[in-house]
Amino acid sequence: MSAFYLTTAIDYSNGEPHLGHTVEKVGADVIARYRRAVGDDVWFVIGMDEHGQKVAQAAEQGGRSPQEWVDEIAATFVSTWAGLDISNDDFIRTTEPRHEDGVQALMERIRESDDFYSAKYEGYYCAGCEAFKKEDELVDGECSLHPQRSIEWTDEENWFFRLSSYRDFLLEHIQENPGFVRPASRRNEILKLLEGGLDDISASRSRISWGVDFPGVEGHSVYVWFDALPNYITAVGYPDGPAFSDRWPAALHIIGKDITRFHCVIWPAMLRSAGLELPETVWAHGFINFSGGKLSKSSGKSLEIPELVERHGADALRYFLMREIPWDSDRNFGSADDFVAQFDQRVTTDLANDLGNLLNRVVAMVTKYRDGRVPPPTDGGPGPDLAADTARALAEYREKMDDYRLHLGIAAAFGLVRAANSFVDETKPWALSKAEGDGAAPQALDSVLGDLVRALGATAAMLAPFMPSKAREIWIAVGGEGDPPEFGALDEAMGGLAAVRKGDVLFPRPE
Ligand SMILES: [Zn+2]
Known part of the structure; x- marks a missing residue:
């Protein structure tokens, strides 16, 4: 060490x-x-x-x-x-x-x-x-x-x-x-x-x-x-x-x-x-700058830290700050209102929709089509290759994080979330399930579901430094125990993911 x-x-x-x-x-x-x-x-x-x-x-x-x-x-x-x-x-x-x-x-x-x-x-x-x-x-x-x-x-x-x-x-x-x-x-x-x-x-x-x-x-x-x-x-x-x-x-x-x-x-x-x-x-x-001059509280929007934590939770605030503010340069917001509006927006689109919804869909599909059991890795087949996307995202993330480009590291993790959502749309697991009902072999759906679970496992490991509590929830939902593993142990741990668990909604949508 x-x-x-x-x-x-x-x-x-x-x-x-x-x-x-x-x-x-x-x-x-x-x-x-x-x-x-x-x-x-x-x-x-x-x-x-x-x-x-x-x-x-x-x-x-x-x-x-x-x-x-x-x-x-x-x-x-x-x-x-x-x-x-x-x-x-x-x-x-x-x-x-x-x-x-x-x-x-x-x-x-x-x-x-x-x-x-x-x-x-x-x-x-x-x-x-x-x-x-x-x-x-x-x-x-x-x-x-x-x-x-x-x-x-x-x-x-x-x-x-x-x-x-x-x-x-x-x-x-x-x-x-x-x-x-x-x-x-x-x-x-x-x-x-x-x-x-x-x-x-x-x-x-x-x-x-x-x-x-x-x-x-x-x-x-x-x-x-x-x-x-x-x-x-x-x-x-x-x-x-x-x-x-x-x-x-x-x-x-x-x-x-x-x-x-x-x-x-x-x-x-x-x-x-x-x-x-x-x-x-x-x-x-x-630095964070506010082009509207001093932080105005006239509209009642507060930038006090405890209130920002209260708004969507500590992990969401950590995510927003690291995603929006480049670690190597300044970021300008118009006003306190502008800051809070963008915070709400990021929570809705990135955390509730893209990430939370993906986890929810994958756990639901594995539960419905495979009784909750996670299919083991396969060699992959024709069509989109999420396992390759996962490996690429991990490599890019590691490179950016080793270089202290934190905003690019978190972007790489969310690039995988986006790829996984597109993968669901393209592979249509519900259609594959229907085809199985009509006599098709199970490998196609096994491969799709297993790769989705493991993409989420890798996402949990990448998000852990940014959102430690939510990363643990994701890791547990895809079948892991406790916190996501160290990167050196990730492949083996992902190979061992056996059964999904339904948890609470990861990020409730802001009102
Ligand atoms: Zn001075």
Whole structure:
């Protein structure tokens, strides 16, 4: 078994989980479940980024102490992810002692490499970005991303990290490892940034008390990004936990496209400075945009995550997000209404009609024509060949999923659903049954019914990472036990499917 450690960005503790967080966690969970199904030893970590000025300000506005505030927010995120069946193995919070100790150990290592120096910093700071801003980055004296926040002038003694000295190393690493920053659009942005040269960056803040103490420097805390990024190593036991050497380096960091500079430039430089290996891949997913501007709730359509889960169930929401939002680019919706209307539409056409109805028809026909017994595989005959379609869909699915093209993976699974529906229309099992009644041999109908059952079994295995509960229902309905098997055991398990079982309606049609 090969180790596959994957992480998502840790979420900032200044508000409730929203759709952007949700797409990222669901996508990561799909990858985690898929890697388990190909036999990897997966370790999947998500968590919370709980320090920094923005959190302290949000707590104050909420009338809480920072710790009370982050405890409440963390509880909300944990229950949201549980409601979406996110199968993380750990949940790291940057206020935990295991994390704070690890950050301090990492800072010590970087200091030993002589990569910190003290200097006076004078300039602007945007608490919204938790980042220092140069004069020429401001628009009308405000951060272009946070025009509603006032930018602060800071004038303090800081510890700086010699980021500039890692520029050549990073450029070479990214050029030689095309898989390090993906997709390619993000890689090109980072290469361009590196070609322009790098400045050293501040790694500490004075006068900010809500953070990890900067080791050896009285009154300084670790700058929030130098505190947040190391969660990926502290969560697996850095510096000396027993699991660290087994888990690190990570196979995959999943992040939003707005924080690639931190993950593809600053983080690898920190790791290199500390003598640690770099992650294999940083994948930057795109965003959901609403062209109608801010999410309007004027019509009463809510995009709150618990309400979207309530609407058609967790599996349906997971499906919709993964099918509609390309994992490697953005997806635009007109408005909240538009989003909900498309969600309803997908549930009706893809899940209730195409998939649910197919399962229902196949189970009913096997029950009616063969007393529920699943005919074993045959060599196939003339006419449409669903067994070949099934093999092709599995191969395409595996190829896309191995390449993290999740939206194309799920499309391959639904391509097989469509092929199976056409196969029913073309082979007309009811006519074959009538022909048997008139004395025809049973092989033709055996082959049709058996191939349909096995196409559904393969569909269940392909859908399992996306819709874990519904995939189990499908697998049980076609005669399997428990969850669909790992891909390596699928052929044998499908050969053993013996009898169908009638279950509940898979997806009720939306009203
Ligand atoms: Zn900002």
